[in-house]
Amino acid sequence: MIKIENLGYSYSQSGGVSALRRIDLEICEGEFIALIGPSGCGKTTLAKCLNGILTPSCGQVLIDGLNTASKEAKWTIRQQVGIVFAHSENQLIGGTVEEDIAFGLENIGMEPSLMRQRIDETLGLLSLEEYRDFPPHLLSDGQKQVVAIAGVLAFHPKYLVLDRATELLDPGAQRRVLEIVQRLNRKGMTILLITHSMEEIFLAQRVVVMDQGKKILEGEAKEIFAHPIVEGLGLSPPLSFRFITSLRQRGLDVSEDTMMSTEGVLKAICP
Amino acid sequence: MSIVIENLSFVYNEGTPFEVWALKEIDLRIEDGESIGIIGPNGSGKSTLAQHLHGLFKPTKGRVLIGDREPVGIHPGVGFVFQSAEDQFFARTVHEEMQLGYQNFGLSQDQFKDKALEALEMVGLSADIFLRSPHSLSDGEKRRVAVAMTLILGPKTLILDEPTLGLDPLNAKKILEGTKKLNHEKGVTFILISHRMEEILEYCSRVLVMDRGKIIGDGPPQDLFIQEIETLIRLGMEPPWLVRFLTGFKAKGYNIKYKTLNPEEISKGVLEALQG
Ligand SMILES: Nc1ncnc2c1ncn2[C@@H]1O[C@H](COP(=O)(O)OP(=O)(O)OP(=O)(O)O)[C@@H](O)[C@H]1O
Ligand SMILES: Nc1ncnc2c1ncn2[C@@H]1O[C@H](COP(=O)(O)OP(=O)(O)OP(=O)(O)O)[C@@H](O)[C@H]1O
Ligand SMILES: [Mg+2]
């Protein structure tokens, strides 16, 4: 379990302004949580506190009871919490796609045979086999980002944090990655999905809304849009959600849970 | 200032094992004042094509004519907002940053301030931002300053390469509405590369679909998204949810009329269609 207690963080460079203020949040094993909020509200800062890239200015973060502020725990925590950032694509270092993934695994001291297996598995999972021997710097930005995602998935992290990790991907690749993430979640991986896409949050069991460094709301996707404060942040529901709400208001029996698939809605309304 | 592309091909790393033909025999004509969306899978050649539209890249084969001429270097009439233009900010204030950009194009300084304020206003920023350090801005503000820096040059054609990437919905909207207004009111040609199909539908009257270096689709998005839905899905360019819904609804024998993809309007149409 991830336990965030009274977490505060201030960047010294921004004149001591708090990027995070007194955040409490618990993420249980196997949960799928979405985190949203306006640009600059502190989402990335929060993510960086989860694996010890940043050390809290106040409060604490516990990963399975291990404190991220402790030097000894850092090694274990980095292997448990995998984070993909929006622009991880410009941090690729390997001479080939395969080497790039291997590099991260070598770093945590994985033995070669297991490494082989993980690389093959991940390249297959993300349909990257044909790029195995390709230099990453010659790929398009979206293709590079898929390699970065592969690099983290190969770890088999227990907690996976995606910080706007798919936005460089084309819609098809986005959908494939999110399907993989859902599958991994069903097998027990805990997911924290940070996103600006109001459609994606319907994949999560619970949505956390932040504004100006604070957690301001928590609930199921279909509930949070009912709060006027969310609309005020410019987070309006996706058109599909508005459409289904409108069908319901007109007396049609369509569940909001069908909103990810057009087929579900068609089945519900067509005789 | 129309842009004409004839038989354009472009190759990266020619003669090496990593040779990539990023563009293959493209023909295209863009008229003055059009609003064009470019979509396509990762690596399909969208950015490479865009670089040819303002003269940064030289064709390997074929030619590009901007206003009837082959450009020599970057064409001054074409404004290009790169994906992460703000990564290159270096001045102490936004004012300085914008002024330096302006000077680089050799434009007269007298009107700088008026033009800068006008450009900032277009993207929903006020004069207060002038005095701030560009590094202290939020992502959305940075991106809007980067767009404003292009707008102040008074481009006749504006190319935006994934301008809303990474932005929250509110900031994304401010950029698109601001730039689209230029197209609407001043007839500036508007070219938008985006993976967000809703944006293409809302802001473009023509969409080009790219796949492996070729343009394989060209037409008004509201028609093309419906007619070419299978191709688009195969390429992973899923049309917006409501378009997919309407396609499925039609396949079940219901046809409804709608002017825009407004969910409330469409739900009304759906109810009427169901009731016969
Ligand atoms: N390295 C840094 N130095 C100083 N201030 C920073 C730094 N990184 C972020 N900040 C500030 O901290 C606040 C929170 O930023 P953060 O990057 O966590 O926001 P975010 O919610 O991830 O935004 P976005 O949606 O744009 O990614 C912002 O006010 C930002 O300007
Ligand atoms: N600097 C480069 N060197 C070598 N090959 C490149 C370079 N830039 C792009 N390519 C290759 O050219 C092709 C087209 O790339 P381009 O960047 O134009 O695609 P794109 O459609 O803009 O993709 P994305 O959606 O990921 O931005 C890709 O196969 C890519 O690997
Ligand atoms: Mg962030």
Ligand SMILES: [Mg+2]
């Ligand atoms: Mg591109």
